[in-house]
Amino acid sequence: xxxxxxxxxxxxxxxxxxxxxxxxxxxxxxxxxxxxxxxxxxxxxxxxxxxxxxxxxxxxxxxxxxxxxxxxxxxxxxxxxxxxxxxxxxxxxxxxxxxxxxxxxxxxxxxxxxxxxxxxxxxxxxxxxxxxxxxxxxxxxxxxxxxxxxxxxxxxxxxxxxxxxxxxxxxxxxxxxxxxxxxxxxxxxxxxxxxxxxxxxxxxxxxxxxxxxxxxxxxxxxxxxxxxxxxxxxxxxxxxxxxxxxxxxxxxxxxxxxxxxxxxxxxxxxxxxxxxxxxxxxxxxxxxxxxxxxxxxxxxxxxxxxxxxxxxxxxxxxxxxxxxxxxxxxxxxx
Amino acid sequence: xxxxxxxxxxxxxxxxxxxxxxxxxxxxxxxxxxxxxxxxxxxxxxxxxxxxxxxxxxxxxxxxxxxxxxxxxxxxxxxxxxxxxxxxxxxxxxxxxxxxxxxxxxxxxxxxxxxxxxxxxxxxxxxxxxxxxxxxxxxxxxxxxxxxxxxxxxxxxxxxxxxxxxxxxxxxxxxxxxxxxxxxxxxxxxxxxxxxxxxxxxxxxxxxxxxxxxxxxxxxxxxxxxxxxxxxxxxxxxxxxxxxxxxxxxxxxxxxxxxxxxxxxxxxxx
Numbered sequence: 001x002x003x004x005x006x007x008x009x010x011x012x013x014x015x016x017x018x019x020x021x022x023x024x025x026x027x028x029x030x031x032x033x034x035x036x037x038x039x040x041x042x043x044x045x046x047x048x049x050x051x052x053x054x055x056x057x058x059x060x061x062x063x064x065x066x067x068x069x070x071x072x073x074x075x076x077x078x079x080x081x082x083x084x085x086x087x088x089x090x091x092x093x094x095x096x097x098x099x100x101x102x103x104x105x106x107x108x109x110x111x112x113x114x115x116x117x118x119x120x121x122x123x124x125x126x127x128x129x130x131x132x133x134x135x136x137x138x139x140x141x142x143x144x145x146x147x148x149x150x151x152x153x154x155x156x157x158x159x160x161x162x163x164x165x166x167x168x169x170x171x172x173x174x175x176x177x178x179x180x181x182x183x184x185x186x187x188x189x190x191x192x193x194x195x196x197x198x199x200x201x202x203x204x205x206x207x208x209x210x211x212x213x214x215x216x217x218x219x220x221x222x223x224x225x226x227x228x229x230x231x232x233x234x235x236x237x238x239x240x241x242x243x244x245x246x247x248x249x250x251x252x253x254x255x256x257x258x259x260x261x262x263x264x265x266x267x268x269x270x271x272x273x274x275x276x277x278x279x280x281x282x283x284x285x286x287x288x289x290x291x292x293x294x295x296x297x298x299x300x301x302x303x304x305x306x307x308x309x310x311x312x313x314x315x316x317x318x319x320x321x322x323x324x325x326x327x328x329x330x331x332x333x334x
Numbered sequence: 335x336x337x338x339x340x341x342x343x344x345x346x347x348x349x350x351x352x353x354x355x356x357x358x359x360x361x362x363x364x365x366x367x368x369x370x371x372x373x374x375x376x377x378x379x380x381x382x383x384x385x386x387x388x389x390x391x392x393x394x395x396x397x398x399x400x401x402x403x404x405x406x407x408x409x410x411x412x413x414x415x416x417x418x419x420x421x422x423x424x425x426x427x428x429x430x431x432x433x434x435x436x437x438x439x440x441x442x443x444x445x446x447x448x449x450x451x452x453x454x455x456x457x458x459x460x461x462x463x464x465x466x467x468x469x470x471x472x473x474x475x476x477x478x479x480x481x482x483x484x485x486x487x488x489x490x491x492x493x494x495x496x497x498x499x500x501x502x503x504x505x506x507x508x509x510x511x512x513x514x515x516x517x518x519x520x521x522x523x524x525x526x527x528x529x530x531x532x533x534x535x536x537x538x539x540x541x542x543x544x545x546x547x548x549x550x551x552x553x554x555x556x557x558x559x560x561x562x563x564x565x566x567x568x569x570x571x572x573x574x575x576x577x578x579x580x581x582x583x584x585x586x587x588x589x590x591x592x593x594x595x596x597x598x599x600x601x602x603x604x
Contacts, residue, residue, distance in 0.1 A: 027420070050351040066525070070353040077347055078440045169398030177405040181454065188455040191478045249482060263436050267445065267484040274444035277451060 009065060012052050016072060019045040023075045046076045098326035100279040103272045104241065105322070107248050114243030117198045118236070121205020126213035128206070133217070139210045149218035156223075156298045172292030179235065179284045183242035187249070187277050194250025201243045208236070226304035229311025231291035234318060238283035245276035283318075290314075343474050343486065345438040355438075355488040357475045358431040360466050363487055367462075369425030370412060377407045409450070416446045426487075434488045436474060445483040452479030507579045508567045515561055516583040522560050528584050531557070535581050538574065550574040 022042050026032050034042060053069045104111065128135050137146050147155075182200075189196025215224040252265040260268070294307065341357045381403045389396040415423040421433035421441050433449065435441050456465030456477045465477035474486040509516050523531075534549055541549060554573035557580055568576065 047349065050347060050349045053353070054349075054351045073347070073351060074345070074353045074355075074438055077345070077353075077438055078435065081347075081439060166394050167397075169392070169394045170401065171398075173398035173401035173405075177401055180405070184451050185454045188452045188478075188482075191452070191455060191482055263484045266482060267435070267437070267439075267442075270442065270444040270448050270483055273482075274447045277447075 008052075008055075012048075015045055015048050015052070016069065019049050019076060020072055023072065023079065026079050027075065042076075043080065046073075046080050049073055049076065095275070096279070096282070097321075099275055101322050101325040103275045104244075104279070107244055107272065107276070110247035110251065111240065111244040113247055114197070114201055114240045117201035117243065118205035118208070118240055121202035122209030122212070124202075125206035125209030125211075127209075129210045129213040130217065133214070136210065136214055139207060141207065149215045149220045149223075153220050153223045153298075157300070168292050172288050175291050176285050176288035179239075179288065180281050183239055183280045183284060184277065186239065186242045187245040187273070187280075190246030190249030191253070192250075193253055194247050197243050197246030197250065201240070204239065222304050222308075223298065225311070226298065226302075226307040227295055230307050230314070231287045231295045233311045233315040234283050234290065235287035237318060237322075238280045238287060241276055241283070242280045245273050245280070248276065249273055341475065343488070353438075355434060355486070358429075358487040358489050359475060360469050362429050362431055362489065363469075364462070366423065366425035366429040366431060369428055370423050373424050374408050374411055377411065378404050381407065412450045412453075413447050416441075416450070417443050421446075430490045431487055432490055433480075433485050436476075436480075436484045436486050441485065445485050447483075449479035449483035449485050452477070452482050455479075507582050508571060509579045509583045512564070512567055515563065515567065518561050519557075519580060519583060523557070523580075523584060527557075528581075531577050532581050532585065535578055546574070550577055553577050 019042075022034075022038070022045065026034075049069060050073050053066070053073050056066050056069060125139065128139065140146060186197055186200045189200060212224060212228075215221065248269060249266075252269040253262070255262060255265050258265055294302070294310070297307075298304070341359060343355045343357055344352050345355070346352045381400055385396045385399050385403070388399055412423050416426075416433055419427065422431075426432055433441060433446065435445065453462075453465075456462050456468070456479055458464045462477070465479070468477045468481065469475045472481065474480070476486055480486055509519070531553055534553055538546055538550075550573040554576045557577070558568070571579070
């Protein structure tokens, strides 16, 4: 029992001071490393201070000293009990060409489910338009899609892209920010055990399928491919990857077949979620640039064949990136 | 890990030691976010001023740049500051709160990013109603972003060292003659209870006579019930004098305490 608190504080003071110094050093520099001797010393100081806190809590009362030791133990606890790999200096190229595709492949099942939701939505949207063409006014969110496809193609080929002259950069930025917001929202709705994410994916699939069916039925397949492929082959997968991230979150929440506690599952998977949504943002920036500066130009200005070829090249590169990149670095990174 | 007080979260280490975090409630967090929104608005003005030269070259490029930079600022502000300032934005720093890993471990960048991206859902339908509902329903007062990132927002304790000069040590304190009883009180009395007793002593002159008697009577009844007291300790001691004696043994136990505790990091009392 501590009767003489003054003496207790006096005797333990050097220990607390030394621990605080080490804690501050480790907190201030995320890249700081302890050698074996320092690590042993740090462990000793932590153990001794926790023991002091236990004694203070059990045998004596002094709110300020106790709070100080509690705070010190809490900070040291965060450092000593975090068993994950310590953060290293962020290397953007290494992350983009290594971590991102590896995480994508690791979570391929979620990507398949997300793709399935979009595909089912597309089939549904196509079926609706095939049954009743006038449904385009209900389904399509943009007014320029409400007119008949042939009419729109005629307008676009007569020089409608000029309407974007002088606002292309603004249009591109709006596309990037809007699409990124929607992608973030789609990922975040994973918190509804994935239901909200699937609904968003399905809804966007409906619009995509309906638009595609509308243009195909009007005999404007070439225009459709030339219009959608350059940006769509990046934008649509990016959106599905956002859905994949949402489903990864849902999987963490549900935890089926995973014996880790909920908090630990979420904490462990946060890095993968951040990686996926970071990758989505980059893909959407590219898609926004292409959509504003290429997709809106049509024949005779830009041949459809060229646009389609450009889109196919992008698709192959994206697929190769997601399937092959980072394979050599596997296992070197957490 | 367990919740004790409605706004407290206690973490028990493998060594068997517990430490407590005081959770930040919706009001504190809303005020902090209000300050942050104001900062983002100011940053938005700054972006417009900085991009002014671009407007002379191309209005379109300037507008596009403003949209992009404002988007980055609004999304990145909290992410960047919470990462660099160990869980604090400007608003959180001013309000004395911070983001903390729910297990008490080191906060990771991915956690900071996730909790901030989830504002899109927490903000539904307006004014963070979903987030507030989530805070009221979860044990650690977490909005959905905190749940997904496994974080919580805690208050940074800033206990000012009470002005004990106003508490004149009693000329004779019967509790000081019984060190084992004084030690037992230090063991049993929680900081909240001690603070309550201290406040009663400090504000006793502000109470009217009847209320003063009643307050000290209640307090004395409670504290006397904690420890069995020998007759000589309580004989002839009024309720108010008894509480003053108790405050004396609780707060004058150690002079080695901080004048004021600091920000995230407590200043050493040493």
